[in-house]
Amino acid sequence: MPILHNMPMSGNCYKVRLLAHHLNIPITLKDYPLHDGLTRKPEYLAKNPNGRVPMLEYEDGRCLAESNAIIFHLSEGTRYQPTDSWERAQMMQWLFFEQYSHEPYIAVLRYLRAYAKKEELEQRRERIPELEQRGTAALGVMETHLQKHDWFAGRNYSIADIALYGYTHCAGDGGFDIALYPAVSRWLERVAEQPRHIPL
Numbered sequence: 001m002p003i004l005h006n007m008p009m010s011g012n013c014y015k016v017r018l019l020a021h022h023l024n025i026p027i028t029l030k031d032y033p034l035h036d037g038l039t040r041k042p043e044y045l046a047k048n049p050n051g052r053v054p055m056l057e058y059e060d061g062r063c064l065a066e067s068n069a070i071i072f073h074l075s076e077g078t079r080y081q082p083t084d085s086w087e088r089a090q091m092m093q094w095l096f097f098e099q100y101s102h103e104p105y106i107a108v109l110r111y112l113r114a115y116a117k118k119e120e121l122e123q124r125r126e127r128i129p130e131l132e133q134r135g136t137a138a139l140g141v142m143e144t145h146l147q148k149h150d151w152f153a154g155r156n157y158s159i160a161d162i163a164l165y166g167y168t169h170c171a172g173d174g175g176f177d178i179a180l181y182p183a184v185s186r187w188l189e190r191v192a193e194q195p196r197h198i199p200l
Contacts, residue, residue, distance in 0.1 A: 003028045005044075005055040009115060011107055011166035012067035013054040014200045019071045019162055021198045023078060027056075034115055067166070068095045071159045080159050087154030094152040094160035097141070105135035107167045110174035135174070139181050142168070146183035150190065157194055165191045170200060 004020070004027045006013045020027050032038050032053060039051045048055045048065045055065045056073075064070050072095070075081045082088050109131040112121050142164065145152065152160035169188050171178055178185055191197070 001026050001028050001059070003030050003057040005030050005032065005039075005048075005053045005057065007032050007034060007053045009034065009200075010053060011110075011170060011200070012103070015067050015162050015166040016054050016056065016070050016074070018165075018198055019074055019080065019159065022080065022194070022196050023074065024196070025074060035117065068099060068159075068163055071162060075159045079156065080162070082154045082156070082158060084154060091153035091158055091160045095163050097138075098160075098163045098166075101134070101141070102138040102164065103167055105131045105138060106171050106174060106176065109135055109176075110167065110170060113175055114173040132175070135171070135176060139168070139171070139176060139178075139184060142187075143181040143183050146187050150187070157191070161187075161191055 002025075004013070004016055006017070006029045008031055017027075017029075019025075038044060039048075039053060045051055047057065047063045050065060052065065054067050054070060055063055056070050057063045064073060072081075082091055109128065112124055112128065112131075116124070151157055152164060165188070168178075168184065169191070178188070
């Protein structure tokens with residue numbers, strides 16, 4: 001059975017758990033506490049030199065890191081990836097958006113405000129206005145899209161939605177007011193209504 005190297009509070013790890021549950025893929029969770037540094041130990045770095053979670057490890061020794069790469073791999077040939085080439089390109093567009101324009105701001109601000117140690121928060125406090133500004137911009141891009149579309153890639157729920165849901169649904173932990181984005185709020189409800197949905 002594949003092992004998911006997992007941090008329970010991580011939205012990136014949650015994406016993988018959510019998709020695996022949708023697809024009824026059995027995985028074993030190996031949990032890592034937030035501040036213990038175990039992913040920086042030689043044993044872990046030998047499998048993932050970037051020293052982060054999530055990482056999916058197979059019994060034959062293959063390891064795959066990066067949350068969006070993992071959900072792309074697991075969803076191949078399923079209804080969670082569009083078959084139309086244009087819709088698949090849209091899916092990839094939103095996966096890249098999530099990692100470049102969304103997660104670095106919304107997830108980081110959530111971490112600082114909800115999970116960081118006091119001294120780390122003080123060291124990084126000067127970055128908070130930028131994180132707020134760029135996170136707000138990302139939510140605005142999502143709101144504009146969702147005013148005209150139910151989903152992010154084509155006409156159906158896909159891994160593009162799963163990727164963006166991972167940190168959007170808990171953005172309030174970082175101080176973002178999702179109520180200011182009614183189309184995003186309705187989309188969050190649609191995602192939560194999907195069969196075999198599980199909470200973070």
